Every structure is written in C-alpha cells, then in structure tokens.
Amino acid sequence: MLVAILIGAVLGFLIGGPLGLLIGGGLGYWLVRGLRKSLLGRLAGAQAQFLESTFAVMGCMCKADGQVTEAELAASRRLWDRLRLGEAQRAQARAAFTRGKEADFDLEAELAKVRQVVGGQRALLQVFLQVQLAAIAADGQLHPAEHDMLLRVARGLGCSEAEIAQIEAMLRAGPDAAGEQGPSLEDAYQVLGVTAEASDAEVKKAYRRLMSENHPDKLAGKGLPESMREMAKERTSEIGSAYARIRKARAAA
Secondary structure, eight states: OOHHHHHHHHHHHHHHHHHHHHHHHHHHHHHHHEEEEHHHHHHHHHHHHHHHHHHHHHHHHHHTSOOOOOOOOHHHHHHHHHOOOOHHHHHHHHHHHHHHSSSSOOOHHHHHHHHHTTTTTTHHHHHHHHHHHHTTTTTTTHHHHHHHHHHHHHHHOOOOOOHHHHHHHHHHHHHTTTTOOOOOHHHHHHHTTOTTTTHHHHHHHHHHHHHTTTHHHHTTTTOOGGGHHHHHHHHHHHHHHHHHHHHHHHOOO
C-alpha cells in the first residue's frame, strides 16, 4: 500500500505540485484499499463455494451405490468436527449434503463451479477428491458404483486416473489405515507420482514440487477454506512420510 501511495503522490506532484501530491497520495491509498477489499471478498466467496460444493458432491457420491450408510453419515459428521464448523456452517453443510443426494442433482454443474473456483490449482482439486474418497470409503470398502462415481467426478474436474491412484495411495497410507505403520513402498511411489525406476534426483524433485504445491498457506490463497488447513497439513505430512519411506528403502538396498 505504501508503494502505491508514494507513486500516486509523486505523479500528483509532477502534475499539480504540492496540492497534486496530496491528491495523488490519497487516490493511491483509496485505490489500493478498494482493490484489497475486492480481492478479499472474492477469496471469501471462493472459499465458501469450495466448502458448499465439497458437501454437495459428497452427498451425491455417498448415494452412488443406492444408499447412504450410517458409516458414511458418521464420516461426514466427523469431517465437520475436523473442520471446526460452527452451527451455521454445519447447517449449510447438511443442506448441501442433502441437496447432493437428490435425484435431480446436477453433478456436472457443481463440478463446473469447483473448476471455476480452483482454476488450475491441481493440489486444490486433489484435496477436494481426497475428502470425497475418505467419505465413501468410511464403511471400510469402496463399492464399484462409488468408484465409478469417483472417476466421473475426477474426469469432471479434469483429473486423470493416475491422480486418483495417487489419492487412493494417500488414503491407504494415512493414519486410519488399519495395521499400517506408514505407507508401503509401492504406495509411497504412487503418493509422489513416480515409479520405482525413477532416479534419486527425480524422486527428490517430485517431493519438493508436491510440498510446494500443497503448502497450506499457498492453498489458502487460492481458495482453500481456512477450516481445511489441517487437512492440507495432513497431506504434506503424507507426502513427507512417502519420501522418507523411499529414502529408507533405497539406503538399505
């Protein structure tokens, strides 16, 4: 803001002398202030839409196999807790989830809203998909109809099946994976999006790129709701665990 005020003041002085300096500085201040308010308003709107669509699509996906199980409902409620949603936000989440379950729900139109919000931020799309996958797998199994719906959603968002496989690997490697102490070596490679034949330099490059893309602060600035920051942190933790698993295996080889 200070730079804009100084530029406005200098230009004002060159055009109108001391009076122009005051006017130019004031115009610079109000211009930047208005722009900042506009950007913050658009960001808040994007974050609200991201959250709304998250639960609407979740309702649609949970209904993919013909019924919404109690485990899936419980998973959605746990997600509300993890996101620290207030009562008003919970009511909105329930309404969005219910809307997604309706027979006339327009999934493609909802996914178009998500694409518009996230733009080309692949990491945001993957967080969105990770939430959906966690919800439909809450009953301990991924039904064929649910998996087909997941692929439909991924394609609607412009994601590839390889990105779906990466998210599934993250889910298996997460803290809820029964009996698992960190990711398997195969899952670790999938989490980083590389093959076992990749060189050490390629693995390290993939790790650094994913950590940069998934940084919570960067995602928040691109439309990720503040309430989802913890989930973004979990994602970076999973990426770090995968990288550590690969390095350990290669050091022992």
